[in-house]
Amino acid sequence: MYLKELENLINNVEEDSLKEYIYPAKAKGISPILKILLTNKCKNNCKYCLNNARSNCPRYFLSPSDLSKQFISLYRKNLAKGIFISSGIYKNANFSQEKILETLYILRKNLNYSGYIHAKILPKTDFSLIEKIFDFADRISINLEYPAQKYLSRVSSKELFDDLFKRLKFLSRLNKEKKIKSGITTQFIVGGQKICDREYLNLAYYLYKELKLKRIYYSRFIPQEGTPLENLKEESPLRIKRLYEADFLLRDYGISPSQFLYDKEGNLVLEYDVKEAFALKNKNLFPVDVNKACFELLIKIPGIGKERAKRIINLRKGAKINSFEKLEKIGIPKKVKKWIKF
Ligand code: SF4
Incomplete structure (x- = not known):
């Protein structure tokens, strides 16, 4: 389903060539984002994915210079405010990852783009390439897809989870x-x-x-x-x-x-x-005494978030809270009543 902003982006874009490659995406505060696969040619066979090697879907490959040029034209028209680049595994992982890196390089160095870039790290990519990507991107992701090797190997290649996990740990160290x-x-x-x-x-x-x-x-x-x-x-x-x-x-x-x-x-x-x-x-924690509870306990009450917890702490600094009406005046909803005491 397309986000409204991205629908506008697609409908307004003059360069028709990109239309079929645009996916919806929205990063916090930066929207819309062009979310794109550099290529959907892929030698892997993930069973859940439409682009797997056995699929008959139409294939494309965008060169780093074409992709960066297209994106910059969207960016300059204010139709895309950031880019999220991933890729199928074309030839091998390093080949595709290098193409992603090349795109990032063109954007940052040749086209002086300083906006948002989210780059995907592909399985089996060399660690040296990951380090280079790290220097150009604002956000990096590695999709584990499932919470253990046994699950991922049912729908994709064996050992893939361990490989991804190793790279995720490497990224975390770099970070x-x-x-x-x-x-x-x-x-x-x-x-x-x-x-x-x-x-x-x-x-x-x-x-x-x-x-x-x-x-x-x-x-x-x-x-x-x-x-x-x-x-x-x-x-x-x-x-x-x-x-x-x-x-x-x-x-x-x-x-x-x-x-x-x-x-x-x-x-x-x-x-x-x-x-x-x-x-x-965790019934033993409730009802919570709003006059004595620390911030960490207040935010565990259903209906109380960090902002409301701060308001309660400020209120009780003045005088003991002895009725729910006082809490209602600072915007605490009725549903909180059953979880607290005075
Ligand atoms: S590696 Fe990515 S593009 Fe290729 S089949 Fe798996 S999920 Fe699809």
């Missing part, structure tokens, strides 16, 4: 030495095979805590016609919503995966939003 502006990200595919949410979230927790990833994206599995997985069921949007809620709490609120409420199969309970489910599971 410690010379911070990349918009961080490192990864993506998981959710659905298409039986993997529980607990498994995704355990790995996500490790990636945020130890490798300091900036974001993890959960991509809803939707079977692609013409791929070996075309007859599988698509994943439900509600599951993805719950995973994003849990991910936010892992990343920003210091909650660990073991504190979430799961069903007996290890999936997040769908009927409650994840924070409410957290409160139901």
Whole structure:
């Protein structure tokens, strides 16, 4: 589905040649982004992907100079404010990664582009190439796709997960030495095979805590016609919503995966939003005394985020909070009442 901004971009673009290669994307504060594969020619056979080597889809290859020229013309017309470049594995990983690097070089050095660049690192790319990409991009991503080797090897080549993971660790080390502006990200595919949410979230927790990833994206599995997985069921949007809620709490609120409420199969309970489910599971923490609780505990109350927690702390500096009406005056919603005490 296209974002409105990108629809405008596509409808207004004069250079028709790029139309079929534009994908929707939106980075925080920078929108729209041209999300593009340098080529969809690929020698790999990921079963979920329309561009896999056995597919009959039409193929294209954009040269780094054509791609950078096209992008700069969109950028100058204010139709694209950044670029996200990935590629199929054409010939071999280093060949495609070098073409990405060449595009970045032309943009930064020849065309003096200083805007947003998100670059994808391909599996099996040489570490020296990764280092060079690091110097030109604002954000770098490596998609692990699944939370363990056994899952990825069912739908792609063996050993791929370990290879990607090694490169993700390398990126994380580089990031410690010379911070990349918009961080490192990864993506998981959710659905298409039986993997529980607990498994995704355990790995996500490790990636945020130890490798300091900036974001993890959960991509809803939707079977692609013409791929070996075309007859599988698509994943439900509600599951993805719950995973994003849990991910936010892992990343920003210091909650660990073991504190979430799961069903007996290890999936997040769908009927409650994840924070409410957290409160139901950790009943010993509730009701929270709003006059005594520290910031870290206040933000764990369903309906209280960082901003509202700060307001409560400011309010109680003046005098003891002894009624819910006082909290309502600073914008605390009614649903919070059942989780607190005075
Ligand atoms: S490597 Fe990328 S483009 Fe190639 S088949 Fe796998 S997912 Fe598709």
